[in-house]
Each structure stands twice: as structure tokens, then as C-alpha cells.
Amino acid sequence: MAEQQRARRPGGRSARVRAAVHQAVTDLVAERGYGSFTVGDVAARAGVADTSVYRRWGTLEALLMDVAITRLTTASPVPDTGSLEQDLRVYAAGVARDVNGPDGLAALRLVISLSTAGPDGVQARDAFLAERGRQLQAMLDRARERGEQPPEGLDILDHILAPMYIRSLFGMGPLTAADADTLVDRLLALRAPS
Amino acid sequence: MAEQQRARRPGGRSARVRAAVHQAVTDLVAERGYGSFTVGDVAARAGVADTSVYRRWGTLEALLMDVAITRLTTASPVPDTGSLEQDLRVYAAGVARDVNGPDGLAALRLVISLSTAGPDGVQARDAFLAERGRQLQAMLDRARERGEQPPEGLDILDHILAPMYIRSLFGMGPLTAADADTLVDRLLALRAPS
Known part of the structure; x- marks a missing residue:
């Protein structure tokens, strides 16, 4: 039911992924500084697949x-x-x-x-x-x-x-x-x- | 003889070490950028001991x-x-x-x-x-x-x-x-x- 509701809201999951990835970047920047983490680190922190990050942002x-x-x-x-x-x-x-x-x-x-x-x-x-x-x-x-x-x-x-x-x-x-x-x-x- | 001449010139060896260390830093910065090398890397490139660098510059x-x-x-x-x-x-x-x-x-x-x-x-x-x-x-x-x-x-x-x-x-x-x-x-x- 919850999944169905999310599926009916266009952009719902997409927006959540974006927010989680942005937050992961902000946290990693605060902890390590720029240049000290990878797309893999961001994806792991955000709880998404590496490929989701690469597909959406490229680099x-x-x-x-x-x-x-x-x-x-x-x-x-x-x-x-x-x-x-x-x-x-x-x-x-x-x-x-x-x-x-x-x-x-x-x-x-x-x-x-x-x-x-x-x-x-x-x-x-x-x-x-x-x-x-x-x-x-x-x-x-x-x-x-x-x-x-x-x-x-x-x-x-x-x-x-x-x-x-x-x-x-x-x-x-x-x-x-x-x-x-x-x-x-x-x-x-x-x-x-x- | 060459060593004696150097010893007679006050600051001669000291000035050479300084010049070699400065040049090593300049080279390493150009090759790797700041933050990507250590005192040991500088000393090795300059052909001096780590301790010479630490004694003179501290950090x-x-x-x-x-x-x-x-x-x-x-x-x-x-x-x-x-x-x-x-x-x-x-x-x-x-x-x-x-x-x-x-x-x-x-x-x-x-x-x-x-x-x-x-x-x-x-x-x-x-x-x-x-x-x-x-x-x-x-x-x-x-x-x-x-x-x-x-x-x-x-x-x-x-x-x-x-x-x-x-x-x-x-x-x-x-x-x-x-x-x-x-x-x-x-x-x-x-x-x-x-």
C-alpha cells in the first residue's frame, strides 16, 4: 500500500533519492572535505546503488x-x-x-x-x-x-x-x-x- | 678541496639545502598538487635527510x-x-x-x-x-x-x-x-x- 502510494506520486521516489544523495554529499563534505570520497561512498551513505548516482549525475x-x-x-x-x-x-x-x-x-x-x-x-x-x-x-x-x-x-x-x-x-x-x-x-x- | 671551499663559505651548504628543498617543493606541487606529498617525499627529492627538513622548518x-x-x-x-x-x-x-x-x-x-x-x-x-x-x-x-x-x-x-x-x-x-x-x-x- 505504501509502495503503491509512492508509485502514484510522480517523482516521489526520484525526489527522495535526490534528497538522500544530496544529504550524503553534505555529510561527507563536512566529515572529510571535498576530494576525499567517491561516488561509491556517497551511494553507500545514501542507501542507493552506485548506478543510480551515475545514471542521474554522470560524474x-x-x-x-x-x-x-x-x-x-x-x-x-x-x-x-x-x-x-x-x-x-x-x-x-x-x-x-x-x-x-x-x-x-x-x-x-x-x-x-x-x-x-x-x-x-x-x-x-x-x-x-x-x-x-x-x-x-x-x-x-x-x-x-x-x-x-x-x-x-x-x-x-x-x-x-x-x-x-x-x-x-x-x-x-x-x-x-x-x-x-x-x-x-x-x-x-x-x-x-x- | 671542494668540501673545504664549501665549509669556508658561511651559509654555503645551508643555502644549497634551502634551494634544493624549495625546488623539490615546487616540483612536487606542479606534479601532484598541494596536500599530496609528505616531508619525506620532499627530502627524498631534494637529496637530504628528513631530519634536515624537520629541524629547519618544523612542519x-x-x-x-x-x-x-x-x-x-x-x-x-x-x-x-x-x-x-x-x-x-x-x-x-x-x-x-x-x-x-x-x-x-x-x-x-x-x-x-x-x-x-x-x-x-x-x-x-x-x-x-x-x-x-x-x-x-x-x-x-x-x-x-x-x-x-x-x-x-x-x-x-x-x-x-x-x-x-x-x-x-x-x-x-x-x-x-x-x-x-x-x-x-x-x-x-x-x-x-x-
Whole structure:
């Protein structure tokens, strides 16, 4: 009966497998760090067959990236408040909170470490960066449609994300809400006519 | 005879051991990446006893940091041109060139990966950052003594180094001289009276 109910719910089992595998990755990352476990370890921890993981994700790198993108989109959603300045403040404060925590820092380390994980790693990293870039660009496009003059997406990377990421990677945290606001002030000042 | 000549030159043998050990680290990093070799591997490659390495550097992390600091100070010296703007432009251009290359990127990755290498790693990372911070602060102090209004050291990290480091870590290079100059322009504009 329970099995029949599950079978009738499209995606039910699939969603459960995905959640179990994601949780297994998160646990293994916390325990061992990236680069110290295999698809077999993930499958065993999640209680699924190795082949289920390979069929769905293809490579360990693609799986790690799916976990990181899901996490990032949930932990630091790109806001839509109706004003670019407010969007940037909410977004920067969220990123600061996120990289202050161990999971956020671990996700950042993952993106960086994938660069040295061969072509699959580079592909996964670039997919992650492209997805995040699309979300931020949508925020900037909304501002432009409202008649505001948004900065370039690369400016957000250079002057809001990069300082917070590097301070966090260098152990110079925690980042405060004031730090995030100062970075937003400076980014907005860049757009002022010179 | 050759041995006697060496013995008469103070630091001769010591300097040769240091050079051989540094070269061994550089080779092992290039071949295997950080975290994939031991003090024993370094000693064997350099043709010295393990105890020589331990006596001189104490830990693998301290050795790695010595290599990184030596490399950085040689590859990206802090300039003293007599003008803050020129100092910043020369410095930023040098950092851009450095992180575009595999050795510079590897040194940056080392600093980041030491954060997860336990107390010895964190201590080595902090020693590296403190040394670099002192060199940059000396550049800013010289500017202040000349009557210029330099930015804070943290502003150089946030708005010149961090963007270049993150773009490089995310595989968004290579950084051009124009990229470096734009970052310097923006840092200098921050100091303008608002």
C-alpha cells in the first residue's frame, strides 16, 4: 500500500533519492572535505546503488555541483525588491551571512577546487558560475527595465563578491552587515557620473 | 678541496639545502598538487635527510609557506616609485601577471588550502598574510609621509587583490594590464572627497 502510494506520486521516489544523495554529499563534505570520497561512498551513505548516482549525475563533479547550486540558490537567493539598491543590499547581506558559515565557505572552496579536478570539474564549475551569473543578470535587467542604471555583472563579482570571498577564504571573517553595506555603497558610487 | 671551499663559505651548504628543498617543493606541487606529498617525499627529492627538513622548518606547512613567501616576494615585489599611484599601478600589474601564471595561481591556492590544514596550516597562512600586509603597509606609510592620502591596506585587498584573485580562481582569466589599471583607478576614486 505504501509502495503503491509512492508509485502514484510522480517523482516521489526520484525526489527522495535526490534528497538522500544530496544529504550524503553534505555529510561527507563536512566529515572529510571535498576530494576525499567517491561516488561509491556517497551511494553507500545514501542507501542507493552506485548506478543510480551515475545514471542521474554522470560524474562526482556534476553531483557536487548540483548540490552546490541547490544550496546556493536556497541560501543566497537573488532578491527582487523593486529597487536595485535594495536588491544589492539584501543580496550582499545574504552572501556575507552565507560565507560566514561553514557550509557557505565549503561551497566556495568546492567551486575553487573543481578547477583542478580535470575537464569534468572545470565543466561543473563553469556551469555553476554561469547559473549564478544568469540569476544576477536577471536582477540587473529588471533594474534597467525600471529605468535605473545598473552596474555590469562583473562589477558585482569584482567589488561585492570577491572581497567577501577572499576575506572569508583568508580567515579574515566574520563579515558584518556593515561590511556588506560598505561594499554596496562603493559599487553604487562607481556608477555616479565622473 | 671542494668540501673545504664549501665549509669556508658561511651559509654555503645551508643555502644549497634551502634551494634544493624549495625546488623539490615546487616540483612536487606542479606534479601532484598541494596536500599530496609528505616531508619525506620532499627530502627524498631534494637529496637530504628528513631530519634536515624537520629541524629547519618544523612542519610541512611552515615549509610550504616559506616557499610561497619567498616566491611572492620575488615575483610580486612591493614597489617604491616615489608616487602612490605609480606604486599601485606597478604592483597591480605585477600581481595580474603573477596570478595569470600557473605558479602564482598555485601559491594562491596554497594559502587558501592551508586554512583547512589544522593549526599549523592556519598559523602558516596567517604568517604569510601578515608578511604581505607589512610590505603593503610600508608602501602606504611612505605615501602618507610624502603628504599623499593613501587608502587603507584592507581597501587594497578588497578592491585590487580580491577581484584579481577571485577571477583567477574561477578561471575567468587571463587578467590584462587594463584590468589591473581599472581596479587601481577605482581604488583611487574611493579616496576622492564625496
